Amino acid sequence: MILRWFGRKKPEEETRKDEPSAPLPEPVAEEQPLAPEPVPEPESRPEPELPPPPAVETPPPPPVAPPSEPEEREDAPEIVRDELPAALPADEEKPKKGWFARLKEGLSKSSSKLTEGISGIFTKRKLDEEALEELEELLITADLGPTTAAKVTAELARTRFGKEVSPEEVKATLAAEVAKIVGPVAKPLEIDAALKPHVILVVGVNGTGKTTTIGKLARQFRAEGKTVMLAAGDTFRAAAVSQLKIWGERTGCPVIARDTGADAAGLAFDALEEARRQGVDILLIDTAGRLQNKAGLMEELRKIVRVIKKVDETAPHTTLLTLDATTGQNAHNQVEVFRDMVNVSGLILTKLDGSARGGVLVSLAERFKLPVHAIGIGEGVYDLRPFDADQFAKSLMGLPSP
Protein backbone atom coordinates (compact mmCIF):
# COMPACT_ATOMS: atom_id res chain seq x y z
CA MET A 1 0.00 0.00 0.00
CA ILE A 2 1.26 3.47 -0.79
CA LEU A 3 0.96 5.93 2.04
CA ARG A 4 1.20 9.60 1.40
CA TRP A 5 3.54 11.49 3.63
CA PHE A 6 1.54 13.66 6.08
CA GLY A 7 -1.66 12.38 4.59
CA ARG A 8 -2.55 9.91 7.32
CA LYS A 9 -4.32 10.00 10.59
CA LYS A 10 -2.08 11.01 13.44
CA PRO A 11 -0.70 7.78 14.85
CA GLU A 12 -0.53 9.23 18.34
CA GLU A 13 -4.29 9.53 18.22
CA GLU A 14 -4.54 5.87 17.44
CA THR A 15 -1.94 4.47 19.75
CA ARG A 16 -1.38 6.84 22.61
CA LYS A 17 -3.94 5.07 24.86
CA ASP A 18 -2.07 1.84 25.16
CA GLU A 19 1.31 3.35 25.52
CA PRO A 20 3.02 3.06 28.87
CA SER A 21 3.47 5.99 31.16
CA ALA A 22 6.13 7.73 29.02
CA PRO A 23 4.48 11.13 28.73
CA LEU A 24 4.44 13.03 25.51
CA PRO A 25 4.58 16.67 26.44
CA GLU A 26 3.17 17.88 23.18
CA PRO A 27 1.06 16.08 20.64
CA VAL A 28 3.82 15.89 18.14
CA ALA A 29 1.79 15.15 15.07
CA GLU A 30 -0.26 18.30 15.20
CA GLU A 31 0.54 19.16 11.65
CA GLN A 32 -2.17 19.15 9.13
CA PRO A 33 -2.22 16.86 6.19
CA LEU A 34 -1.26 18.40 2.92
CA ALA A 35 -4.30 20.66 2.94
CA PRO A 36 -3.46 24.34 3.30
CA GLU A 37 -4.00 26.02 6.62
CA PRO A 38 -6.88 28.39 6.27
CA VAL A 39 -6.70 29.84 9.76
CA PRO A 40 -3.48 30.88 11.42
CA GLU A 41 -2.91 29.23 14.74
CA PRO A 42 -3.35 31.32 17.88
CA GLU A 43 -0.30 33.21 18.94
CA SER A 44 -0.60 32.39 22.60
CA ARG A 45 2.56 30.46 23.28
CA PRO A 46 5.92 32.14 23.51
CA GLU A 47 8.46 31.32 20.84
CA PRO A 48 10.43 28.43 22.28
CA GLU A 49 14.14 28.29 22.51
CA LEU A 50 15.40 25.10 20.96
CA PRO A 51 16.17 22.95 23.97
CA PRO A 52 19.21 20.76 23.97
CA PRO A 53 18.57 17.20 22.84
CA PRO A 54 16.71 15.46 25.66
CA ALA A 55 18.14 12.52 27.52
CA VAL A 56 16.09 10.03 25.61
CA GLU A 57 16.67 6.37 25.85
CA THR A 58 17.63 5.69 22.31
CA PRO A 59 19.48 2.58 21.37
CA PRO A 60 23.20 2.99 21.61
CA PRO A 61 24.89 3.71 18.31
CA PRO A 62 25.93 0.52 16.65
CA PRO A 63 29.51 -0.53 16.94
CA VAL A 64 31.81 0.89 14.36
CA ALA A 65 32.65 -1.83 11.96
CA PRO A 66 35.81 -1.84 9.95
CA PRO A 67 35.42 -1.00 6.29
CA SER A 68 35.09 -4.07 4.16
CA GLU A 69 33.48 -5.31 1.03
CA PRO A 70 29.76 -5.29 1.67
CA GLU A 71 29.25 -8.78 0.29
CA GLU A 72 31.50 -10.22 2.96
CA ARG A 73 29.98 -8.49 5.94
CA GLU A 74 28.44 -10.58 8.63
CA ASP A 75 28.88 -8.29 11.61
CA ALA A 76 26.00 -5.93 11.01
CA PRO A 77 25.47 -3.68 14.00
CA GLU A 78 22.99 -4.88 16.54
CA ILE A 79 19.87 -2.78 16.78
CA VAL A 80 16.87 -4.30 18.45
CA ARG A 81 13.57 -3.08 17.19
CA ASP A 82 11.98 -3.26 20.64
CA GLU A 83 14.41 -0.64 21.75
CA LEU A 84 13.00 1.92 19.40
CA PRO A 85 11.28 4.51 21.54
CA ALA A 86 7.53 4.03 21.54
CA ALA A 87 6.96 7.71 21.08
CA LEU A 88 8.78 10.65 19.70
CA PRO A 89 10.88 12.26 22.39
CA ALA A 90 10.03 15.66 23.72
CA ASP A 91 12.02 18.19 21.84
CA GLU A 92 11.12 21.42 20.27
CA GLU A 93 7.78 23.06 20.80
CA LYS A 94 5.64 23.40 17.76
CA PRO A 95 5.89 26.91 16.32
CA LYS A 96 3.12 29.20 17.47
CA LYS A 97 2.33 30.53 14.03
CA GLY A 98 0.60 28.56 11.30
CA TRP A 99 2.54 27.27 8.35
CA PHE A 100 1.15 29.73 5.83
CA ALA A 101 2.03 32.70 8.04
CA ARG A 102 5.54 31.37 8.45
CA LEU A 103 5.91 30.57 4.78
CA LYS A 104 4.78 34.07 3.89
CA GLU A 105 7.15 35.55 6.42
CA GLY A 106 9.95 33.31 5.17
CA LEU A 107 9.35 34.32 1.59
CA SER A 108 8.99 38.00 2.46
CA LYS A 109 12.36 38.93 0.96
CA SER A 110 11.43 37.28 -2.31
CA SER A 111 7.90 38.68 -2.27
CA SER A 112 8.83 42.24 -1.34
CA LYS A 113 11.27 42.35 -4.21
CA LEU A 114 8.46 41.31 -6.53
CA THR A 115 5.62 43.31 -5.04
CA GLU A 116 7.62 46.52 -4.76
CA GLY A 117 8.73 46.10 -8.36
CA ILE A 118 5.17 45.43 -9.51
CA SER A 119 3.85 48.48 -7.65
CA GLY A 120 6.60 50.56 -9.23
CA ILE A 121 5.70 49.42 -12.71
CA PHE A 122 1.92 49.38 -12.55
CA THR A 123 0.77 52.23 -10.38
CA LYS A 124 -1.60 54.24 -12.58
CA ARG A 125 -0.29 52.77 -15.74
CA LYS A 126 -1.62 50.87 -18.70
CA LEU A 127 -0.33 47.48 -19.58
CA ASP A 128 1.75 48.44 -22.61
CA GLU A 129 4.84 46.94 -24.22
CA GLU A 130 7.20 48.84 -21.99
CA ALA A 131 5.42 47.78 -18.81
CA LEU A 132 5.48 44.18 -19.97
CA GLU A 133 9.19 44.34 -20.65
CA GLU A 134 9.86 45.80 -17.23
CA LEU A 135 7.74 43.12 -15.63
CA GLU A 136 9.52 40.38 -17.52
CA GLU A 137 12.86 41.72 -16.37
CA LEU A 138 11.66 41.93 -12.80
CA LEU A 139 10.55 38.31 -12.86
CA ILE A 140 13.89 37.23 -14.28
CA THR A 141 15.80 39.07 -11.56
CA ALA A 142 13.52 37.41 -8.99
CA ASP A 143 14.87 34.05 -10.25
CA LEU A 144 11.74 32.89 -12.00
CA GLY A 145 13.90 32.39 -15.08
CA PRO A 146 13.43 33.74 -18.63
CA THR A 147 11.04 31.04 -19.84
CA THR A 148 8.70 31.41 -16.91
CA ALA A 149 8.93 35.18 -17.02
CA ALA A 150 7.99 35.22 -20.72
CA LYS A 151 5.15 32.79 -20.21
CA VAL A 152 3.68 34.66 -17.28
CA THR A 153 3.87 38.09 -18.92
CA ALA A 154 2.38 36.72 -22.14
CA GLU A 155 -0.58 35.44 -20.18
CA LEU A 156 -1.04 38.81 -18.55
CA ALA A 157 -0.83 40.55 -21.91
CA ARG A 158 -3.37 38.17 -23.43
CA THR A 159 -6.07 39.20 -20.98
CA ARG A 160 -5.19 42.78 -20.02
CA PHE A 161 -3.15 44.41 -22.80
CA GLY A 162 -3.97 48.10 -23.25
CA LYS A 163 -5.99 48.22 -20.05
CA GLU A 164 -5.12 49.98 -16.85
CA VAL A 165 -4.19 47.34 -14.34
CA SER A 166 -3.59 47.71 -10.65
CA PRO A 167 -0.60 46.15 -8.90
CA GLU A 168 -3.08 43.95 -7.03
CA GLU A 169 -4.49 42.58 -10.28
CA VAL A 170 -1.02 41.90 -11.60
CA LYS A 171 -0.03 40.08 -8.42
CA ALA A 172 -3.17 37.97 -8.48
CA THR A 173 -2.65 37.06 -12.14
CA LEU A 174 0.99 36.23 -11.53
CA ALA A 175 0.13 34.11 -8.50
CA ALA A 176 -2.38 32.17 -10.57
CA GLU A 177 0.19 31.63 -13.33
CA VAL A 178 2.88 30.59 -10.88
CA ALA A 179 0.46 28.14 -9.25
CA LYS A 180 -0.27 26.66 -12.68
CA ILE A 181 3.42 26.12 -13.33
CA VAL A 182 4.33 24.66 -9.96
CA GLY A 183 1.06 22.76 -9.42
CA PRO A 184 2.08 19.69 -11.43
CA VAL A 185 5.30 19.23 -9.45
CA ALA A 186 3.72 19.58 -6.02
CA LYS A 187 3.66 15.90 -5.17
CA PRO A 188 3.76 14.40 -1.71
CA LEU A 189 6.54 12.05 -0.85
CA GLU A 190 5.03 8.62 -1.08
CA ILE A 191 6.12 5.82 1.17
CA ASP A 192 5.41 2.26 0.17
CA ALA A 193 4.31 0.59 3.37
CA ALA A 194 4.90 -2.83 1.83
CA LEU A 195 8.62 -2.16 1.71
CA LYS A 196 10.60 -2.90 4.84
CA PRO A 197 12.36 -0.61 4.50
CA HIS A 198 11.44 2.01 1.97
CA VAL A 199 14.91 3.34 1.21
CA ILE A 200 15.34 7.09 0.79
CA LEU A 201 18.70 8.26 -0.46
CA VAL A 202 19.32 11.94 0.24
CA VAL A 203 21.80 13.69 -2.02
CA GLY A 204 22.86 17.27 -2.51
CA VAL A 205 25.73 19.70 -2.27
CA ASN A 206 27.22 20.19 1.20
CA GLY A 207 25.33 22.73 3.23
CA THR A 208 22.13 22.51 1.22
CA GLY A 209 20.37 20.94 4.19
CA LYS A 210 20.55 17.17 3.64
CA THR A 211 21.11 16.21 7.25
CA THR A 212 18.62 18.71 8.61
CA THR A 213 16.03 17.56 6.10
CA ILE A 214 16.63 13.94 7.10
CA GLY A 215 16.03 14.93 10.73
CA LYS A 216 12.83 16.76 9.87
CA LEU A 217 11.56 13.88 7.75
CA ALA A 218 12.46 11.38 10.44
CA ARG A 219 10.46 13.30 13.01
CA GLN A 220 7.49 13.42 10.70
CA PHE A 221 7.63 9.72 9.90
CA ARG A 222 8.01 8.87 13.57
CA ALA A 223 5.03 11.05 14.37
CA GLU A 224 3.10 8.98 11.84
CA GLY A 225 4.01 5.90 13.84
CA LYS A 226 6.61 4.57 11.44
CA THR A 227 9.94 3.11 12.43
CA VAL A 228 12.87 4.90 10.92
CA MET A 229 16.58 4.22 10.72
CA LEU A 230 19.22 6.74 9.70
CA ALA A 231 22.48 5.95 7.93
CA ALA A 232 25.34 8.42 8.24
CA GLY A 233 26.60 8.00 4.69
CA ASP A 234 28.61 11.23 4.71
CA THR A 235 31.55 9.39 6.16
CA PHE A 236 33.89 12.09 4.97
CA ARG A 237 33.10 14.62 7.67
CA ALA A 238 33.01 13.74 11.36
CA ALA A 239 30.73 16.71 11.99
CA ALA A 240 28.18 15.37 9.51
CA VAL A 241 28.08 12.05 11.35
CA SER A 242 27.67 13.62 14.77
CA GLN A 243 25.02 15.97 13.44
CA LEU A 244 23.03 13.00 12.19
CA LYS A 245 23.45 11.25 15.52
CA ILE A 246 21.96 14.28 17.25
CA TRP A 247 19.01 14.16 14.88
CA GLY A 248 18.71 10.47 15.66
CA GLU A 249 18.42 11.27 19.35
CA ARG A 250 16.01 14.10 18.82
CA THR A 251 13.71 11.97 16.71
CA GLY A 252 14.17 8.65 18.45
CA CYS A 253 15.75 6.90 15.49
CA PRO A 254 18.75 4.57 15.54
CA VAL A 255 21.69 5.80 13.52
CA ILE A 256 24.10 3.54 11.68
CA ALA A 257 27.50 5.21 11.53
CA ARG A 258 31.13 4.38 11.09
CA ASP A 259 34.41 6.14 11.53
CA THR A 260 35.31 9.11 9.39
CA GLY A 261 36.76 8.00 6.09
CA ALA A 262 34.94 4.66 6.09
CA ASP A 263 33.45 3.34 2.89
CA ALA A 264 30.05 4.99 2.45
CA ALA A 265 28.69 2.23 0.25
CA GLY A 266 29.63 -0.40 2.81
CA LEU A 267 27.90 1.57 5.48
CA ALA A 268 24.76 1.93 3.37
CA PHE A 269 24.84 -1.80 2.73
CA ASP A 270 25.08 -2.56 6.46
CA ALA A 271 22.33 -0.11 7.26
CA LEU A 272 19.98 -1.63 4.70
CA GLU A 273 20.65 -5.15 5.88
CA GLU A 274 20.05 -4.08 9.44
CA ALA A 275 16.90 -2.17 8.59
CA ARG A 276 15.65 -5.22 6.75
CA ARG A 277 16.43 -7.52 9.60
CA GLN A 278 14.58 -5.25 11.98
CA GLY A 279 11.64 -4.74 9.65
CA VAL A 280 12.10 -0.98 9.82
CA ASP A 281 9.66 1.02 7.72
CA ILE A 282 11.98 3.69 6.36
CA LEU A 283 15.73 3.95 5.96
CA LEU A 284 17.06 7.44 5.32
CA ILE A 285 20.60 7.51 3.95
CA ASP A 286 22.64 10.70 4.26
CA THR A 287 25.43 11.19 1.72
CA ALA A 288 28.39 13.43 1.09
CA GLY A 289 28.07 16.35 -1.30
CA ARG A 290 31.55 17.52 -2.16
CA LEU A 291 31.16 18.97 -5.58
CA GLN A 292 34.81 20.05 -5.61
CA ASN A 293 35.61 16.46 -6.44
CA LYS A 294 32.82 15.73 -8.85
CA ALA A 295 34.25 12.53 -10.28
CA GLY A 296 34.93 11.14 -6.80
CA LEU A 297 31.47 12.08 -5.60
CA MET A 298 29.83 10.56 -8.65
CA GLU A 299 31.70 7.33 -8.10
CA GLU A 300 30.76 7.29 -4.41
CA LEU A 301 27.06 7.92 -5.01
CA ARG A 302 26.87 5.41 -7.82
CA LYS A 303 28.64 2.85 -5.68
CA ILE A 304 26.14 3.39 -2.87
CA VAL A 305 23.30 2.76 -5.30
CA ARG A 306 25.01 -0.28 -6.79
CA VAL A 307 25.76 -1.78 -3.44
CA ILE A 308 22.36 -1.30 -1.85
CA LYS A 309 20.84 -2.92 -4.91
CA LYS A 310 22.65 -6.08 -3.86
CA VAL A 311 20.38 -6.19 -0.84
CA ASP A 312 17.25 -4.92 -2.56
CA GLU A 313 17.39 -4.48 -6.30
CA THR A 314 14.50 -2.01 -6.21
CA ALA A 315 16.34 0.32 -3.80
CA PRO A 316 16.69 3.22 -3.42
CA HIS A 317 12.96 3.72 -3.73
CA THR A 318 13.28 7.47 -3.49
CA THR A 319 16.28 9.66 -4.27
CA LEU A 320 15.82 13.14 -2.89
CA LEU A 321 17.93 16.08 -3.95
CA THR A 322 18.09 18.96 -1.48
CA LEU A 323 18.55 22.39 -3.00
CA ASP A 324 19.34 25.56 -1.11
CA ALA A 325 16.92 28.22 -2.36
CA THR A 326 19.34 31.01 -1.48
CA THR A 327 21.65 29.89 -4.27
CA GLY A 328 19.15 30.91 -6.93
CA GLN A 329 19.97 29.81 -10.45
CA ASN A 330 22.89 27.74 -9.19
CA ALA A 331 20.26 25.25 -8.07
CA HIS A 332 19.67 24.53 -11.77
CA ASN A 333 23.26 23.40 -12.21
CA GLN A 334 22.97 21.21 -9.14
CA VAL A 335 19.91 19.44 -10.50
CA GLU A 336 21.77 18.74 -13.73
CA VAL A 337 24.86 17.48 -11.95
CA PHE A 338 23.04 15.18 -9.53
CA ARG A 339 20.64 13.94 -12.16
CA ASP A 340 23.67 12.72 -14.07
CA MET A 341 25.07 11.00 -11.01
CA VAL A 342 21.97 9.32 -9.62
CA ASN A 343 18.40 8.96 -10.64
CA VAL A 344 16.95 11.92 -8.71
CA SER A 345 13.26 11.23 -8.13
CA GLY A 346 12.29 14.39 -6.30
CA LEU A 347 13.43 17.70 -4.87
CA ILE A 348 13.32 19.38 -1.51
CA LEU A 349 13.88 23.12 -1.54
CA THR A 350 15.43 24.30 1.70
CA LYS A 351 16.06 27.73 3.20
CA LEU A 352 13.11 29.37 1.54
CA ASP A 353 12.99 31.45 4.70
CA GLY A 354 15.10 34.51 4.36
CA SER A 355 15.89 33.85 0.72
CA ALA A 356 15.28 36.62 -1.78
CA ARG A 357 15.50 33.97 -4.47
CA GLY A 358 12.49 31.81 -3.69
CA GLY A 359 11.31 32.35 -7.27
CA VAL A 360 13.87 29.76 -8.32
CA LEU A 361 11.40 27.06 -7.38
CA VAL A 362 9.21 28.21 -10.26
CA SER A 363 11.98 28.05 -12.85
CA LEU A 364 13.06 24.65 -11.54
CA ALA A 365 9.53 23.35 -11.88
CA GLU A 366 9.22 24.76 -15.37
CA ARG A 367 12.51 23.38 -16.55
CA PHE A 368 12.95 20.00 -14.89
CA LYS A 369 9.40 18.98 -14.01
CA LEU A 370 10.79 16.98 -11.09
CA PRO A 371 8.41 16.54 -8.16
CA VAL A 372 8.96 19.01 -5.35
CA HIS A 373 8.05 16.96 -2.31
CA ALA A 374 8.63 19.47 0.43
CA ILE A 375 10.04 22.83 1.31
CA GLY A 376 12.08 23.93 4.30
CA ILE A 377 11.56 27.28 5.93
CA GLY A 378 13.81 27.08 8.95
CA GLU A 379 16.30 25.08 10.93
CA GLY A 380 13.79 23.65 13.38
CA VAL A 381 12.37 20.16 13.38
CA TYR A 382 8.92 21.43 12.36
CA ASP A 383 10.17 23.60 9.54
CA LEU A 384 9.53 21.23 6.67
CA ARG A 385 6.22 20.69 4.95
CA PRO A 386 4.87 19.18 1.78
CA PHE A 387 4.98 21.65 -1.04
CA ASP A 388 1.64 23.29 -1.72
CA ALA A 389 1.51 25.14 -5.05
CA ASP A 390 -1.23 27.60 -4.19
CA GLN A 391 0.19 28.54 -0.81
CA PHE A 392 3.59 29.05 -2.34
CA ALA A 393 2.32 31.14 -5.26
CA LYS A 394 0.30 33.39 -2.95
CA SER A 395 3.16 33.76 -0.49
CA LEU A 396 5.57 34.62 -3.27
CA MET A 397 3.27 37.41 -4.44
CA GLY A 398 2.63 38.59 -0.89
CA LEU A 399 -1.07 37.81 -1.17
CA PRO A 400 -3.36 36.76 1.67
CA SER A 401 -3.92 33.16 2.63
CA PRO A 402 -5.58 30.92 0.01
Ligand SMILES: Nc1nc2c(ncn2[C@@H]2O[C@H](COP(=O)(O)OP(=O)(O)OP(=O)(O)O)[C@@H](O)[C@H]2O)c(=O)[nH]1
Ligand atom coordinates in the same frame (compact mmCIF):
# COMPACT_ATOMS: atom_id res chain seq x y z
N1 LIG B 1 17.18 28.91 7.52
C1 LIG B 1 17.24 27.61 7.19
N2 LIG B 1 18.34 26.91 7.46
C2 LIG B 1 18.36 25.61 7.12
C3 LIG B 1 17.28 24.96 6.47
N3 LIG B 1 17.63 23.67 6.25
C4 LIG B 1 18.89 23.53 6.74
N4 LIG B 1 19.34 24.69 7.26
C5 LIG B 1 20.64 24.98 7.86
O1 LIG B 1 21.63 24.88 6.85
C6 LIG B 1 22.85 24.44 7.41
C7 LIG B 1 23.36 23.23 6.61
O2 LIG B 1 22.44 22.19 6.79
P1 LIG B 1 22.89 20.67 6.81
O3 LIG B 1 21.67 19.87 7.06
O4 LIG B 1 24.07 20.47 7.67
O5 LIG B 1 23.34 20.51 5.31
P2 LIG B 1 24.05 19.28 4.64
O6 LIG B 1 23.65 19.31 3.23
O7 LIG B 1 23.80 18.05 5.41
O8 LIG B 1 25.55 19.73 4.74
P3 LIG B 1 26.81 18.88 5.20
O9 LIG B 1 26.51 18.39 6.57
O10 LIG B 1 27.89 19.90 5.16
O11 LIG B 1 26.95 17.82 4.19
C8 LIG B 1 22.57 24.12 8.87
O12 LIG B 1 22.97 25.21 9.65
C9 LIG B 1 21.05 23.99 8.90
O13 LIG B 1 20.51 24.32 10.16
C10 LIG B 1 16.10 25.75 6.18
O14 LIG B 1 15.10 25.30 5.61
N5 LIG B 1 16.15 27.06 6.57
